[in-house]
Amino acid sequence: xxxxxxxxxxxxxxxxxxxxxxxxxxxxxxxxxxxxxxxxxxxxxxxxxxxxxxxxxxxxxxxxxxxxxxxxxxxxxxxxxxxxxxxxxxxxxxxxxxxxxxxxxxxxxxxxxxxxxxxxxxxxxxxxxxxxxxxxxxxxxxxxxxxxxxxxxxxxxxxxxxxxxxxxxxxxxxxxxxxxxxxxxxxxxxxxxxxxxxxxxx
Numbered sequence: 001x002x003x004x005x006x007x008x009x010x011x012x013x014x015x016x017x018x019x020x021x022x023x024x025x026x027x028x029x030x031x032x033x034x035x036x037x038x039x040x041x042x043x044x045x046x047x048x049x050x051x052x053x054x055x056x057x058x059x060x061x062x063x064x065x066x067x068x069x070x071x072x073x074x075x076x077x078x079x080x081x082x083x084x085x086x087x088x089x090x091x092x093x094x095x096x097x098x099x100x101x102x103x104x105x106x107x108x109x110x111x112x113x114x115x116x117x118x119x120x121x122x123x124x125x126x127x128x129x130x131x132x133x134x135x136x137x138x139x140x141x142x143x144x145x146x147x148x149x150x151x152x153x154x155x156x157x158x159x160x161x162x163x164x165x166x167x168x169x170x171x172x173x174x175x176x177x178x179x180x181x182x183x184x185x186x187x188x189x190x191x192x193x194x195x196x197x198x199x200x201x202x
Contacts, residue, residue, distance in 0.1 A: 055090055
């Protein structure tokens with residue numbers, strides 16, 4: 001397992017599956033076992049193909065420092081470093097507005113742990129809003145198969161309230177402050193419908 005060196009200097013082992021199938025060739029819209037990231041990527045592909053929005057997953061900048069070539073036609077990365085801490089997962093443009101959001105999943109049924117987020121992500125989302133962009137989080141309760149869109153302002157409020165001891169966002173508050181994103185087929189997660197209601201009042 002090649003070590004990945006994070007910005008804080010700690011090394012994390014990243015498992016590499018041999019002979020893993022190409023995700024692009026195996027994922028379909030009907031695959032109910034897809035992760036939140038895969039669902040969102042497929043939904044964004046649909047938005048792009050139909051001309052509704054241009055939203056992409058941000059690439060994580062990585063510096064490769066050690067590569068082995070067991071075969072002429074194959075290269076194996078043995079060691080790599082993240083150049084800097086990542087901000088949020090997705091960004092793009094919709095209806096003339098800049099969109100920037102993070103996507104997270106949790107197996108919890110009654111709350112969403114704040115430990116899933118990082119200080120630099122909170123600061124980034126706050127900066128986006130200060131400059132007139134739309135920033136939010138998409139939260140999936142995987143055990144309940146429920147997805148919510150929560151404006152970043154609410155996430156920031158809960159983050160700042162951690163000093164009082166609360167380390168998670170109660171699900172009932174997410175239901176009240178956020179919006180449920182109903183499951184679909186194509187696209188799997190039609191979050192633009194929610195954005196229309198929340199930010200464009202349609």
